[in-house]
Amino acid sequence: MCGIVGYIGNKKAVDIILKGLSYLEYRGYDSAGVALIKKDKVNIFKAPGKLNNLCSIISKENEENVNANAGIGHTRWATHGLPTETNAHPHTCNCKSLTIVHNGIIENYKDLKPNLEAKGCKFQSQTDTEVAAHLIAQEFETHKDLLKAVQSAVKKLKGAYAFCVMHKSMPDRIIAARKNAPLIIGVGDGENFIASDIPAIIEYTKKAIYLSDNQVAEVKTDSIKIYDENDELVANKVENLPFEPIALSKMGYKHFMLKEIHEQPDVVRNVLFGKLHDAEAEVVLDSVRLNKEQLKKINRIQIIACGTSLHAGLVGKYVIEELTKIPVDVEASSEYIYRNTIADENTLVIGISQSGETADTITAIKQVKEKNSHVLIITNRKDSAMARLADSLLPINAGIEVSVAATKSYMAQLLSVYLFAIFLAQNTENADENALQKIKKELLTLPSKLEIILNDTKNIKEIAKKYSSSKNFIFIARGINYPSALEGALKLKEISYINATGYPAGELKHGPIAMLDETMPVLAILNEGIVYDKVLSNCEEAKARQAKLIGVTNFVDEKHKALFDDIAIIPEISDIVSPALNIVILQLLAYHISEYLGKDVDQPRNLAKSVTVE
Numbered sequence: 143m144c145g146i147v148g149y150i151g152n153k154k155a156v157d158i159i160l161k162g163l164s165y166l167e168y169r170g171y172d173s174a175g176v177a178l179i180k181k182d183k184v185n186i187f188k189a190p191g192k193l194n195n196l197c198s199i200i201s202k203e204n205e206e207n208v209n210a211n212a213g214i215g216h217t218r219w220a221t222h223g224l225p226t227e228t229n230a231h232p233h234t235c236n237c238k239s240l241t242i243v244h245n246g247i248i249e250n251y252k253d254l255k256p257n258l259e260a261k262g263c264k265f266q267s268q269t270d271t272e273v274a275a276h277l278i279a280q281e282f283e284t285h286k287d288l289l290k291a292v293q294s295a296v297k298k299l300k301g302a303y304a305f306c307v308m309h310k311s312m313p314d315r316i317i318a319a320r321k322n323a324p325l326i327i328g329v330g331d332g333e334n335f336i337a338s339d340i341p342a343i344i345e346y347t348k349k350a351i352y353l354s355d356n357q358v359a360e361v362k363t364d365s366i367k368i369y370d371e372n373d374e375l376v377a378n379k380v381e382n383l384p385f386e387p388i389a390l391s392k393m394g395y396k397h398f399m400l401k402e403i404h405e406q407p408d409v410v411r412n413v414l415f416g417k418l419h420d421a422e423a424e425v426v427l428d429s430v431r432l433n434k435e436q437l438k439k440i441n442r443i444q445i446i447a448c449g450t451s452l453h454a455g456l457v458g459k460y461v462i463e464e465l466t467k468i469p470v471d472v473e474a475s476s477e478y479i480y481r482n483t484i485a486d487e488n489t490l491v492i493g494i495s496q497s498g499e500t501a502d503t504i505t506a507i508k509q510v511k512e513k514n515s516h517v518l519i520i521t522n523r524k525d526s527a528m529a530r531l532a533d534s535l536l537p538i539n540a541g542i543e544v545s546v547a548a549t550k551s552y553m554a555q556l557l558s559v560y561l562f563a564i565f566l567a568q569n570t571e572n573a574d575e576n577a578l579q580k581i582k583k584e585l586l587t588l589p590s591k592l593e594i595i596l597n598d599t600k601n602i603k604e605i606a607k608k609y610s611s612s613k614n615f616i617f618i619a620r621g622i623n624y625p626s627a628l629e630g631a632l633k634l635k636e637i638s639y640i641n642a643t644g645y646p647a648g649e650l651k652h653g654p655i656a657m658l659d660e661t662m663p664v665l666a667i668l669n670e671g672i673v674y675d676k677v678l679s680n681c682e683e684a685k686a687r688q689a690k691l692i693g694v695t696n697f698v699d700e701k702h703k704a705l706f707d708d709i710a711i712i713p714e715i716s717d718i719v720s721p722a723l724n725i726v727i728l729q730l731l732a733y734h735i736s737e738y739l740g741k742d743v744d745q746p747r748n749l750a751k752s753v754t755v756e
């Protein structure tokens with residue numbers, strides 16, 4: 143979603159801001175802008191589309207106009223109004239003395255606007271942000287101080303915001319504020335940075351202050367002062383940022399997505415490290431703060447998540463129910479909220495999120511915390527808002543994921559869910575030791591099996607090429623691989639814009655079969671196990687309607703070979719662990735189809751890496 147970068151120091155601000163914004167491009171955006179402040183002059187540059195458009199406008203500017211040591215920049219993901227130059231940030235007040243960049247949504251902007259208009263404020267854009275610009279400018283008239291103006295204005299704002307504000311008459315400072323949207327202040331030597339996410343500033347500093355909700359910061363070249371919601375000065379809590387700049391390199395791969403797919407064997411090793419030593423040993427999850435007695439009392443589990451994380455949760459349902467016999471409900475966070483969900487102190491609520499900043503999931507977590515349920519967060523960002531809300535935290539350690547389409551984080555979520563299911567089973571009365579040992583053994587073999595798939599991708603590339611001109615795709619599976627079908631379809635539609643749908647294979651005959659003909663590829667995931675023959679029958683039904691059939695399987699009987707137009711084989715694996723291998727085939731298929739179609743693989747249209755609005 144939207145990105146913010148601010149800089150104040152002695153270097154050329156525009157270079158640092160544009161580079162920082164480029165490191166936030168992966169989050170998804172549709173326009174960009176920068177405001178630069180120097181003595182008593184503010185220059186604003188904005189452009190719709192990619193950052194390159196903004197860069198080329200700036201490169202043609204007179205050096206005098208862009209040579210400033212302080213500024214704020216933004217990449218906008220449109221929420222209110224089209225992605226035009228006018229709607230791009232920064233926004234300003236009538237006299238253009240004040241500039242603001244903002245992430246989030248000001249929910250009461252329509253209530254505030256008439257009053258501001260009555261005071262003479264002229265609105266140029268359709269954005270909610272411009273209301274904040276005029277409101278702060280009005281407060282500035284009263285207080286004659288930017289910090290006080292922001293402190294006063296934020297008390298009138300409802301919704302979510304992370305913003306940076308500058309004023310022409312106070313060029314030595316940037317004021318930053320946050321509520322329900324991430325913002326960090328990078329601490330430098332004779333310079334300071336502000337960003338909505340770490341990649342924007344990690345090249346310059348590894349030290350940062352995470353602003354908390356309702357805090358306002360006054361950032362100058364050589365000082366950072368943070369104020370709480372009562373306008374009291376609070377002590378600066380400087381933390382070390384968890385990433386290395388190297389994580390933002392493609393390391394020779396054409397796209398981040400391909401690099402991240404290939405990182406998965408190591409991601410699995412990382413997740414297992416320190417938690418699962420060998421098949422005979424117990425799973426150790428130190429960060430789960432539930433003792434044996436509390437674990438035994440859990441009689442219900444609810445998993446809440448969105449998108450790909452939701453699919454990891456669905457796999458979790460099968461694994462947890464199979465190993466612990468505790469009933470598990472899985473629900474999209476956006477559906478879980480705004481109704482009276484049933485949970486109590488014996489319910490364990492698991493929130494799964496790559497970013498830890500997804501607004502719907504945060505709202506759902508806040509809602510359920512009031513019911514005294516224990517909240518376990520499984521996330522890739524232990525510095526995120528969700529991590530801070532957690533009663534127990536299970537970091538997945540996948541490393542930064544740059545491609546908008548989640549791949550390695552899904553793998554790490556799956557593995558974390560398996561580990562948690564085993565951990566829970568270890569602590570229940572009737573754990574089946576043999577079943578647990580078998581799964582642990584298989585989890586330990588995953589890195590080498592993933593390497594087998596990733597070391598030879600020729601077949602999957604050919605399949606991708608063959609089907610890249612398809613307009614539609616159906617993915618089918620049953621049981622624990624039904625979520626794999628959903629995730630495979632989601633990956634394909636996200637990055638290739640092909641209309642792909644995932645179905646439980648048994649549902650095909652209840653409606654979707656009407657769509658089948660020779661133009662419709664059906665991808666079936668079928669693993670040796672309890673549903674193998676059933677999926678095979680569903681494949682026969684599809685074939686009888688002349689659909690093109692692609693099988694993804696660990697086993698194919700000679701007598702069935704002719705049924706499939708194309709087959710991708712994965713290494714031998716039990717049904718329960720197979721989602722971790724099947725998904726890699728589907729990720730590669732989506733990647734190569736998108737590549738053949740010449741789409742923007744890492745930054746698909748309309749999508750954002752971290753969805754911070756509800």
Ligand code: F6R
Pocket residue numbers: 448449450451452494495496497498499500503546547548549632636751752753
């Ligand atoms: C799909 C994808 C999205 C996210 C979803 C939730 O490739 O990335 O569907 O999974 O927006 O995001 P997180 O996991 O950050 O809560």
